[in-house]
Amino acid sequence: MLERALHKVKKAKFMMLIFVVLINICCGNKSFDLSSVSLGDDAKKYDFENKDLFLKDAAKADIIQYYADENKGITYGNIPLDNTMGTRITVYKGKVGAVDTNAAEKYSLEFVEKIVKKHGNPTASITDKATVDAKLVKPIFEKLKKLSPEKVSWNPNEKNSFTYPTSFFWDDGKNYSILSITIEDDGKIKNKYISVTKEAYRNNAVFGLKYPTPPASPWYKYMN
Numbered sequence: 001m002l003e004r005a006l007h008k009v010k011k012a013k014f015m016m017l018i019f020v021v022l023i024n025i026c027c028g029n030k031s032f033d034l035s036s037v038s039l040g041d042d043a044k045k046y047d048f049e050n051k052d053l054f055l056k057d058a059a060k061a062d063i064i065q066y067y068a069d070e071n072k073g074i075t076y077g078n079i080p081l082d083n084t085m086g087t088r089i090t091v092y093k094g095k096v097g098a099v100d101t102n103a104a105e106k107y108s109l110e111f112v113e114k115i116v117k118k119h120g121n122p123t124a125s126i127t128d129k130a131t132v133d134a135k136l137v138k139p140i141f142e143k144l145k146k147l148s149p150e151k152v153s154w155n156p157n158e159k160n161s162f163t164y165p166t167s168f169f170w171d172d173g174k175n176y177s178i179l180s181i182t183i184e185d186d187g188k189i190k191n192k193y194i195s196v197t198k199e200a201y202r203n204n205a206v207f208g209l210k211y212p213t214p215p216a217s218p219w220y221k222y223m224n
Contacts, residue, residue: 034087035077035114037099039175039197043091054089063205064091071101079111080104085192090206097200100208101193108181108189109143115168115179115193116147122168126218127151131161136187144181169219174198176223 032053037046043064048054053073054066066089068074071081081087082102090098103111116122125148130137137160144164145152155161170177177195184190194209201223202211213223 031073031075033075033077034081034099034101035075037089037096039096039099039195041096043094043096046096048089048091062093063097065089065207066091076101076103076111077114079107079114088207090196090200092197092200092203092205095197098194098196098206098209100206103191103193105188105190108191109140111191111193112179112181112189113143113147115177119168119170119172119177123171124169124219124222125151125165126167126169127163128166129155129158129161129163130183131158132183132185132187134160137162137183140183140187140189167218169222171222176201176219178219 030052032051048066049056054068057065057067059065067086069086070083071085071087072083074081074087080103082104085102087101088098089096089100092098141152141154141162141164148165148168151163151165153163155163164181164183166181168177168179175195175197178193180192182190194206196206196209200206201209204211211223213220217223
């Protein structure tokens, strides 16, 4: 009798272990590809509220913010996102109004390439200088040179200095998109990407953007 009872206990523990493993697998596989989101789409299509990946902020009746502080389970076309800067999706009047995110530092170049190829030739861009050890920055220089050959060049009279586009701006008629790039002294590259519908922008529905565009903004003549 004792042996049979022990067998039942072991079997019960084994079944419980299987149950826990299955639960962990189900919960751990939740993921979302941010590149699948199209501005202007009905937000219900993406079911942001039931993905357990985003926190919701509905401060106003027609504006809902979904944000993920650590980007757990969120990628952009299989590119990992930064786990400190987070992602924010704005829903305005039931439609996707904006997407704001940053790729993980290690994948910044891959992300920049993907965004530039997605949007094509920019409406405008801003260039600046970076002073970084030439050996450290060589792969960054070469990649950016391919993406924007006319905007990337070494500065011949300045050691380890080159000019590159720090921001790309696109206007496709319905949406504005901005990709910003920062190259630090140690050769690390960081990025920020935001894409917003003109409707959401002009109704001040997007955190961090202001309409009318401030005169000091580099995009002042493009976003009014």
